[in-house]
Amino acid sequence: MTTIMPQKNKEFDEEVFLEKCVESFSEIRKKYQLDEETLKADKSNPILEKMAEIVIDGCTVQGILKIAKGMNEWNYRNQGGALPWRIFGSIWFGPPFMDPTEEMVKTVSKKYEGTCKALQRKIDELEKLEKVLGNLDEFLRQKEQLAAAGDVKAMFFLGKIYEDEEFGVQNQEKVNTYYQLAKDTWKERYSKRYEEWLNKAVQVSGLELIGRMGRSYIDGNFVQAGKKDHNKKLKKEYKWLTTAIDAGDGWAAFTMGNIYYYGYGRCKQKKKAAYNNYILAAHAEESIYALELRDYQLKNGSIFREIIKELSEM
Secondary structure: OOOOOOOOOOOOOHHHHHHHHHHHHHHHHHOOOOHHHHHHHHHHHOHHHHHHHHHOOOOOOOHHHHHHHHOOOHHHHOOOOOOEEOOOEEEEEOOOOOOOOOOHHHHHHHHHHHHHHHHHHHHHHHHHHHHHHHHHHHHHHHHHHHHHOOEEEEHHHHHHHHHOOOOOOOOHHHHHHHHHHHHHHHHHHHHHHHHHHHHHHHHHOOOOHHHHHHHHHHHOOOOHHHHHOOOOOOOHHHHHHHHHHHHOOOHHHHHHHHHHHHHHOOOOOOHHHHHHHHHHOOOOOOOOOOOHHHHHHHHHHHHHHHHHHHHHHH
């Protein structure tokens, strides 16, 4: 009779981990064309300096360990626990016979690659910006005219340009002016148009909740109202709003965007879904540019990319 010996968990080997990370990190830098000369130039650029330093540190053992020690997986290992892995947002402890060294190499390499990718993307953006800055004065003139006419999106574009050092025209006073102008314009002009739409929407749909949600947003207590109505499923509201959105109704898209952005009722907060609906609202026949869109676009850099695109097309 054959006796099957129980398998033992593999132990983490820091020396092997470092050797494999050195090899992995080198391949990642090659993938994103981040050679020594490029990284040296990036480090001398104030805009790229921080990311370049992280990538350069990753060329050394100390840098690799610095990245690893900033991660939860490494901390769990040093506390004597198994490496935790996440599935559907919950922590579970991986298969008993996984190789902890290999898993840690993959995890840390993924983190390092994210920085390399972000650095390369920023380099590309700055190269494009350098080519189109000659159109900046005309671009500013056009956007200032649109802002004066009440275009909220133009106000955010101007705020971004005067806020970021990449464009070379930093002016904090203008930043404050244009962002405040956007808020005032929404309050004074768009909120009245939204309330008119809400009244008609309730009449057509027969759904009082749509009106109540919209007025809560106008009054500035939409989040509190959503918590109060946390048991609302909004099935009928979704159906009606979706039909209206498909027909090109910008205010319906804006309303759906708010539901997703703040997580109203039983709807979980979904920033990407909110963004998609806000974009539909911005591109509708009656264009509505959501104030919430600014935070999302600033975080993922899409305002910057839109500005570069428009500058390139001038």
